[in-house]
Amino acid sequence: MPLTSVIETLHKFTISYPLTLITLHSDQIIMAKAGEVYTIRLDHTNFTPLSLWTGMLPAKIAALATWNPQNLLDVATASINWDVRQI
Known part of the structure; x- marks a missing residue:
């Protein structure tokens, strides 16, 4: 399924x-709430597909x-970009 269809x-x-x-x-982390949808490429984060679900x-x-x-939604976005190793 194309990414745009999933987002819609x-x-x-x-x-x-x-x-x-x-x-x-499709290597995109997708977050949605109340009609707002955010995406971020997996390779722009410190996560792997397996680490997302562990x-x-x-x-x-x-x-x-x-x-x-x-x-x-803001919490989820911040969590994806939060690198604990930099604290």
Whole structure:
């Protein structure tokens, strides 16, 4: 499925259902909430496809969401760009 079709589907889906969704498609990390969809190329992050699903990203999102639970899309975006090794 082309990336644009996935983005359009997620845009419509997140308008209909109140959730924050993160997925991987065609080497793009896609985040969506309330009709807003953000993408970032996987090679522009410190993640691999396997590391996305082993718990590192959800742990970062949970840690940042503790401080900002109203803006989960911003939290997810910050978590993807957050490199713990630079702290």
